[in-house]
Amino acid sequence: MSTVLSIENLSTFFKTDKGIVRAVEDVTFSLEEGEMLGLIGESGCGKTTVAQSILRLIEYPGKVVSGKVILNGKDLLKATDDELYSLRWKEISVIPQSAMNALNPVYTVGDQIIEAILLHEKVSKSEAVKRTKTLLELVGIDGERQKSFPHEFSGGMKQRVAIAMALACNPKLVISDESTTGLDVLTQAQVIALIKNLQKKMNLSVILISHDLPMVTAICEKIAIMYAGKLVEWATTEEILNNPKHPYSKALLNATPNLSDPDREVVSIPGSVPNLVNIPKCCRFHTRCPYAFDRCLNESPELREVTPGHYTACFLEGDKNG
Amino acid sequence: MGKFLASKFLQYVIVIFLMLTLNFLLPRLMPGNPLIFLAGEDVGFMSSAEKEAILEKHGLNQSIWQQYGTYIKHIFTGDFGYSYQQKRPITDLLMERLPWTLLLTGLGLVISTVIGVLFGTISAWRRGTKTDANLLTMFMFLSAMPSFWVGMILVSIFAAQLGWFPVFGAEAAWSNFKGVDRFIDIVEHLVLPLTTLVLISVTSTFMIMRYSMLNVLGEDYIMMAKAKGVKEKVIKYKHAMRNALLPVATVFMLSLGFTLGGATVIETVFAYPGVGRLMFESVLSRDYPLIQATFLIITFSVVIANFLADLLYPLLDPKVGK
Numbered sequence: 151m152s153t154v155l156s157i158e159n160l161s162t163f164f165k166t167d168k169g170i171v172r173a174v175e176d177v178t179f180s181l182e183e184g185e186m187l188g189l190i191g192e193s194g195c196g197k198t199t200v201a202q203s204i205l206r207l208i209e210y211p212g213k214v215v216s217g218k219v220i221l222n223g224k225d226l227l228k229a230t231d232d233e234l235y236s237l238r239w240k241e242i243s244v245i246p247q248s249a250m251n252a253l254n255p256v257y258t259v260g261d262q263i264i265e266a267i268l269l270h271e272k273v274s275k276s277e278a279v280k281r282t283k284t285l286l287e288l289v290g291i292d293g294e295r296q297k298s299f300p301h302e303f304s305g306g307m308k309q310r311v312a313i314a315m316a317l318a319c320n321p322k323l324v325i326s327d328e329s330t331t332g333l334d335v336l337t338q339a340q341v342i343a344l345i346k347n348l349q350k351k352m353n354l355s356v357i358l359i360s361h362d363l364p365m366v367t368a369i370c371e372k373i374a375i376m377y378a379g380k381l382v383e384w385a386t387t388e389e390i391l392n393n394p395k396h397p398y399s400k401a402l403l404n405a406t407p408n409l410s411d412p413d414r415e416v417v418s419i420p421g422s423v424p425n426l427v428n429i430p431k432c433c434r435f436h437t438r439c440p441y442a443f444d445r446c447l448n449e450s451p452e453l454r455e456v457t458p459g460h461y462t463a464c465f466l467e468g469d470k471n472g
Numbered sequence: 473m474g475k476f477l478a479s480k481f482l483q484y485v486i487v488i489f490l491m492l493t494l495n496f497l498l499p500r501l502m503p504g505n506p507l508i509f510l511a512g513e514d515v516g517f518m519s520s521a522e523k524e525a526i527l528e529k530h531g532l533n534q535s536i537w538q539q540y541g542t543y544i545k546h547i548f549t550g551d552f553g554y555s556y557q558q559k560r561p562i563t564d565l566l567m568e569r570l571p572w573t574l575l576l577t578g579l580g581l582v583i584s585t586v587i588g589v590l591f592g593t594i595s596a597w598r599r600g601t602k603t604d605a606n607l608l609t610m611f612m613f614l615s616a617m618p619s620f621w622v623g624m625i626l627v628s629i630f631a632a633q634l635g636w637f638p639v640f641g642a643e644a645a646w647s648n649f650k651g652v653d654r655f656i657d658i659v660e661h662l663v664l665p666l667t668t669l670v671l672i673s674v675t676s677t678f679m680i681m682r683y684s685m686l687n688v689l690g691e692d693y694i695m696m697a698k699a700k701g702v703k704e705k706v707i708k709y710k711h712a713m714r715n716a717l718l719p720v721a722t723v724f725m726l727s728l729g730f731t732l733g734g735a736t737v738i739e740t741v742f743a744y745p746g747v748g749r750l751m752f753e754s755v756l757s758r759d760y761p762l763i764q765a766t767f768l769i770i771t772f773s774v775v776i777a778n779f780l781a782d783l784l785y786p787l788l789d790p791k792v793g794k
Contacts, residue, residue, distance in 0.1 A: 205699055210600070238701035246699075251692040256714050256790060266700045299790040315700075 154323055155204070155242075156180035156354045160217035162196075162203045169428040173199045173212070177381045178453055178461075179374045181323070186349055186356045188366030188387070191376035194423065197359045198247060200376075201325045203360075205242060206234060221323070238271045239281055243321040245329040249312035254302035259286075259311045260296025266318045271420070285314040289344060306337035313344060323355045330360075342369065363406045366392060375399050378434040379424050381453055385460040395462040397439045433465070480782050484775055491771050496543050499760050500536070512602050538714055552765040557757040562765045565750065570769075573640045573734040573746035576662065580669035580735070587670065588677025589720055595678070596685030597742075615675035623668045623741035630664060637664050640743035665742040669735055673727075680723055685716040718789055722781070729777030733770040 158178050164424040181187050189197050203214050206226060208441040219226040221241060246252035246344065254262060262281050283293030289310040296433040300308060309329060316324050326345055329337040346369050349356050360366050366373060367387050374384040375398065383396040394400045404417040421438035433439070436446040443465075449461045520525075527533045531542055546553070552562035595607045631639040638644065642661050649657050688694065689712055697711045734748025743749070747766060754762035785792045 202695075207695055207698055235703060237703045238699055240701070244696070244699045246692055246696055248692060252696045253714070254693040254697070256788075265702065269701050300792050301636055 152183050154181050154183050154185075154217075154222065155357075156220045157200070158218040158220070159199065159206070160203055160219065161212060161215045162199050162208055163215050165211040165213070166427065171426045172429055173379050173426060174203065175379050175451075176378070176453070177217070179239055179381060179384050181326070181355050181357060183322075183355055184349075184353045185238070185372060186346070186358060186370045187309075188370035188373045189357055189359045189376065190361065190366055190373055192361055192365055195376045196379040197361075198327055199378055199379075201244065201327050201357070201359060204325065205238060205244065217414045236270065239266050239321065241272065242323045243316040243319070243327065243444045245309075245316045245324060245326040247327045247329065248306040248332060249329065250305055252312055253308060253369065255300055258297050258299055259303070259315075260298075263296070263311075263315045263318050266315060274288075281318070281413050282314075285318060288317070288348070289314045304436065306333055309333060309337070309341050310344065313341070313348070317348065317352070321354070323357070325357045325359065327359045328361070330362075338365075363402060364408075375402065378429075379426055379450045380434055380450075380463065381461075382435065382464070383460075384453070385462075389457075389460050393460075394455055395460065395467045396435075396464045397441055397466075398435050401438075433463075476786075477783070480779065484779050487775055488772070491732055491768075491775070492544060492547060493540075495764055495768055495771075496540055499764065547768075552768070553761040555754075555759055555762045557754070557759040557762070562762055565762070566747070566765065566769065569734075569745055569747045569750050570732065572744060573732060573739075573748065574644075574745060575658075576665055576669065576739070576746055577731040577733075577735050577748075579662075580666055580673065581724070581731055583666070584670045584674040585677050585720065588674050589681045589717070592678045592681025592720075593685055593708070593716070595682045596689060596716075597685060597708060599689075608682075611675045611678045614671055617672065619668060619672045619737045620734075620741050622671055623665070623738055626664050626668055627741070637661070642745050661744075665735075665738050668738050668741075677720060677723065681716060681720050684719045685712060688712045688716045691715075721785070721788055725777055725781035725784070728780070729774030730770065732742050732773035733766070 157180065160174060160177045162174040164173055177196075177200055179187070189200065191197050199208070199212070202208050204219050204226065206214070206229075208214055214227060217227065221237075226234070226237070235307070236277050253259060257265075260279065263282045263285060264275070266276045267273065267281060268275070271278075273281070279296070282296050286293045286296055291307060291310055291314070295303075300311075302410055303311060312329065316326075324345075329345075330341050333341065342365060345358070348354065349448055350383065358366060358370055367390070370387055372385065373387050373390045375382050375390070375396070377398045383390065383394065383399045385395075390399060391403070394403055398419075401417070401419045407416050408414055419438055426433055431450050432448060433442070433446040433451050436442040439446065449465075451465050453461050453463045454467070455461050456467045493519075524533065531539060534542070543678065550563055554560070555562050555565060558565060591607055591611070595604045598604050627639055630636050638661050643649070643654065643657050647657065694707060694711055697707045702711070732747060734746040734751070736748035736752050737747040738744070739749040740752055747769065750764070751766040753759075754766060
């Protein structure tokens with residue numbers, strides 16, 4: 151397996167009147183070909199900002215201040231505009247956070263998928279129409295419905311249209327940004343199963359952004375956990391479930407009900423997420439961490455490999471070398 | 473679609489009848505006797521036979537229902553009655569004034585809409601920049617100036633001092649221009665009032681377009697278009713402007729209804745022979761049939777513009793109609 155995407159020390163800040171919001175700082179992880187990685191964290195922890203930084207969609211007042219986003223050996227953060235235009239959707243596509251608003255209301259869904267195909271591939275309009283039909287059928291929507299407008303679809307159908315659109319140019323990497331938010335549980339399950347299915351069938355690499363830990367553990371091979379703009383732990387799903395290292399990961403697992411162990415008490419995490427405006431150098435979890443000590447207040451722990459393939463950012467965990 | 477239009481049409485027919493009825497009742501509900509308007513001060517010296525004769529001449533001795541029937545019949549044959557003051561058939565008066573008003577206000581509406589839309593788009597696209605701030609200041613400044621003042625300033629500079637344009641009227645009095653010469657003469661007379669009209673009305677379109685565009689630019693589908701690799705220009709015009717124009721179209725249609733009413737203040741300042749000034753004169757001289765007729769023209773055109781909007785809107789916004 152080869153690495154499709156690797157993100158190194160990515161930092162994205164937002165300038166506000168109150169100061170600089172360090173929304174994403176020093177985030178590092180990578181993704182293998184055909185792998186599904188779950189990017190987990192509570193609302194506002196910077197998951198979507200990571201996704202937008204990868205595609206360079208961050209707009210003023212936000213800015214990617216440092217880091218590398220390497221896709222197949224090429225740093226996207228250094229790509230020219232023209233390179234970006236041809237790379238977006240062809241190499242990386244997005245299943246957006248709310249498909250309800252992600253489709254342009256004045257154009258038919260077919261036109262919006264065809265637009266993506268015609269932008270990136272030298273095919274005729276009729277060929278693109280045919281492919282759009284196939285794509286919609288792939289996600290379980292009648293291909294003739296491509297002539298319908300977004301408002302003529304239900305929420306779940308729009309979500310599936312968004313998935314079809316994401317696959318339009320056979321990308322290698324798909325970022326699913328909380329694409330089941332706002333759907334009922336049954337439709338959620340269908341959409342997630344559909345994404346998983348297509349991933350296997352097309353050997354896609356997928357970053358699945360979510361705050362639904364049980365769902366992510368069920369379908370992802372690896373998990374990366376973010377807290378307040380920082381990546382706190384990154385390992386295989388098994389490792390995270392059986393051997394979580396970071397206190398936040400442990401607390402998160404304890405806070406999640408478990409069907410196979412219904413008697414276990416669900417423990418909430420006390421305290422709240424710190425304000426990210428002008429946040430000082432520290433472990434951002436120290437305000438809520440039961441194990442916090444002096445060093446956590448003054449120094450920011452770096453992400454380190456504690457056992458092979460298992461990375462965490464906590465002073466309590468030693469280096470694999472010492 | 474046909475059914476939708478048929479029901480709309482029926483609604484408008486009802487509205488028109490209500491309007492005609494109100495227009496018929498209003499002067500009859502006012503205190504006083506129509507004789508005073510018809511014969512003036514002399515009425516005190518008239519014998520009752522003379523009074524009867526006048527009433528009979530104008531059909532005012534008939535029952536209210538008969539009068540109503542006659543009134544409706546006259547309206548539909550284009551007969552609005554006789555102006556007391558100008559001693560001429562009102563239909564002739566209106567026919568004389570309407571083309572000038574249409575030329576001035578129609579052209580003014582089109583030009584100010586185009587300018588407002590263009591600058592509103594630029595302003596929103598560069599939100600937060602100096603360009604945006606300057607445009608906003610300029611348009612707010614324009615909207616704060618009263619129309620008669622702008623008109624007078626323009627007249628004193630460009631007509632009185634520089635002598636580039638004529639001071640008043642729609643064409644040179646007692647001239648006998650033909651063809652191109654007449655056209656040039658009309659344009660010369662049109663420049664100042666038209667400029668005034670555009671200057672004072674352009675801000676509302678600008679503000680609506682800017683605000684609407686800002687809203688649209690924040691929508692997820694704009695981000696999606698970007699992620700798809702669509703170029704900025706295409707996003708701006710195809711994805712953003714197309715959506716942002718919808719509220720502008722609504723306001724345009726509403727204003728279209730009022731164009732036949734003319735621009736009273738500007739027409740008065742420039743002594744432009746439009747319907748607005750006719751209305752003003754008729755109110756000053758208590759010329760009731762003329763007042764009624766001008767009001768009726770305005771209400772008719774508002775209703776017609778609304779009907780046009782109903783016809784056009786489904787073409788602009790796929791969510792409407794069908």
